[in-house]
Amino acid sequence: MINRYTLFFVTFISGCSTHSPQSQNEEFIIPEGERTWLAGDHHIHGKYSAKWNLETSPPTPILFGDAHYFTALNATMAKMHGLDWMVTTDHGGPGHSKLNLEQAYPELLDSRKAVPQVLQFYGMEFDMPSARHGSLIIPKSEKEAAQLFEIESKFNRREVSPHEYLRGTQAFMLKALEYMQTMSPKPILAVNHPSRQAPKLNVFTKVTPEKMRQWQDAAPDVITGMTAIPGHQAASINPDGSNDPTAERAEYYGYPTHGGTDQMSAIVGGVWDSLLGEGRKWSVTAVSDSHAHYTEGRTDFWPGEYAKTYVYAKKDYASVLEAFRAGNVFITTGDLIDSLFVSVSQGEQKAQIGESLTNNNSAPLVVNIAFKTPKQKNFNGDSPSVARVDLIYGEVLKDKKFIKQNINPTTKVVKRFYPKDWKEQGDYQVMSFTLPLGTKKGYIRVRGTNLLNELEPEVDLKGENPWDDLWFYSNPVYIK
Numbered sequence: 001m002i003n004r005y006t007l008f009f010v011t012f013i014s015g016c017s018t019h020s021p022q023s024q025n026e027e028f029i030i031p032e033g034e035r036t037w038l039a040g041d042h043h044i045h046g047k048y049s050a051k052w053n054l055e056t057s058p059p060t061p062i063l064f065g066d067a068h069y070f071t072a073l074n075a076t077m078a079k080m081h082g083l084d085w086m087v088t089t090d091h092g093g094p095g096h097s098k099l100n101l102e103q104a105y106p107e108l109l110d111s112r113k114a115v116p117q118v119l120q121f122y123g124m125e126f127d128m129p130s131a132r133h134g135s136l137i138i139p140k141s142e143k144e145a146a147q148l149f150e151i152e153s154k155f156n157r158r159e160v161s162p163h164e165y166l167r168g169t170q171a172f173m174l175k176a177l178e179y180m181q182t183m184s185p186k187p188i189l190a191v192n193h194p195s196r197q198a199p200k201l202n203v204f205t206k207v208t209p210e211k212m213r214q215w216q217d218a219a220p221d222v223i224t225g226m227t228a229i230p231g232h233q234a235a236s237i238n239p240d241g242s243n244d245p246t247a248e249r250a251e252y253y254g255y256p257t258h259g260g261t262d263q264m265s266a267i268v269g270g271v272w273d274s275l276l277g278e279g280r281k282w283s284v285t286a287v288s289d290s291h292a293h294y295t296e297g298r299t300d301f302w303p304g305e306y307a308k309t310y311v312y313a314k315k316d317y318a319s320v321l322e323a324f325r326a327g328n329v330f331i332t333t334g335d336l337i338d339s340l341f342v343s344v345s346q347g348e349q350k351a352q353i354g355e356s357l358t359n360n361n362s363a364p365l366v367v368n369i370a371f372k373t374p375k376q377k378n379f380n381g382d383s384p385s386v387a388r389v390d391l392i393y394g395e396v397l398k399d400k401k402f403i404k405q406n407i408n409p410t411t412k413v414v415k416r417f418y419p420k421d422w423k424e425q426g427d428y429q430v431m432s433f434t435l436p437l438g439t440k441k442g443y444i445r446v447r448g449t450n451l452l453n454e455l456e457p458e459v460d461l462k463g464e465n466p467w468d469d470l471w472f473y474s475n476p477v478y479i480k
Helices: 071-080 096-114 144-155 170-181 209-218 271-277 317-326
Strands: 004-010 017-019 026-032 036-044 051-053 060-062 085-088 119-127 133-138 188-191 223-229 283-286 307-313 329-333 339-346 349-352 365-372 388-395 412-417 423-425 428-435 442-449 471-474 477-479
Touching: 036 071, 036 119, 036 133, 036 317, 071 085, 071 096, 096 119, 096 144, 119 144, 119 317, 133 144, 144 170, 170 209, 188 209, 188 317, 209 223, 209 271, 223 329, 223 471, 271 388, 283 307, 283 329, 307 317, 329 339, 339 442, 339 471, 339 477, 349 477, 365 388, 365 442, 388 428, 412 428
Parallel strands: 036 085, 085 119, 188 223, 223 283
Antiparallel strands: 004 026, 017 428, 036 307, 051 060, 119 133, 133 188, 307 329, 329 471, 339 349, 339 365, 365 428, 388 412, 388 442, 423 428, 442 471, 442 477
């Protein structure tokens, strides 16, 4: 199928500089065709996130115990809030693999029929041996039910509760990942809320950067990255919509989030950049972690109500999962934007979000950025606007000692764009920047916010209104 294109015009000049996007009639091409930005959520709980009666033998599940909703209701609310795809991720428990297979999976099949507008993946919140949680996403196939049962029954830590210590080691986690890496089709495991239990900045407990490196080394096609924008973002909102001044945003009770973002992703030159600086492909995502809505006294938004993960894909299961695995992803809160294109080009070469470009030093590298804001109000009744866009560049390091400190000292914001720096082209705002000749192996990524003067995402105070503090992040474009 031949793609259609919308043409935008930008000017490119050498050296580190910003240009006006209309002065020299060079094309900035934003594709429109089979692939589009599709919004989704890979961390959604339903009634099979049970509590357990441990006084029976075997323990018996108490449905609706920790999360309140039927699968079809979650899918309906996902559709209402603009999602194209979602993943059911009930957490486990003693013998939960059988509950998933015999009850949760048939309900998912019914939900797919009831709400066909939303692609609904089968999965679970995997209780990771030696760590916390990850979104386990099973590719849609005739084997999906058997695949999840096999993984959960053999490797899920809480499957043998209250004897979780039997599966509580890093060695067992690596064994599970090595097993997943051999599966066909291969599942995806994205690390959830990695710093929720961190007591301080750059001090980690259950989930550590070193563990995550070992996980990806063991299963490079399975471990894709981590949640940057965790769920429970309505934790500071009371059922009547007022703010609770005593509540931590996102239920981060130790070290807080920054702009609603986990410290591993929010800090420029921090953990995310150290992973990228090692030469890894490592993606970030955003989720609701929905259990029950804040109007019912819980801490959650509906799927898609506040946070969205966009994948650049065709609207079918295989394409969405392929884009997710490849990192063709951007994330946002509060519907600050609904489309984002970031590309690096050199002559005829061009790479988009999640892709790689080889710098042959024949010409400078040109970074092009285009974003679009929704025409409708968000689900708080606001029409937020982007006040600033930051272009971030970091090198892939030869000296690995910095990586062991979970930092990348080369990563910096190389350009801050303000409304005066971008031009309107159709529905998009476009801007451009040129990296110098001799740019080293590395990556570029982009973030933006509705906060003009908050140059870095600041620590979230108790009681903060999440609707006032909005951000978006692109995944990297890699420079070889």
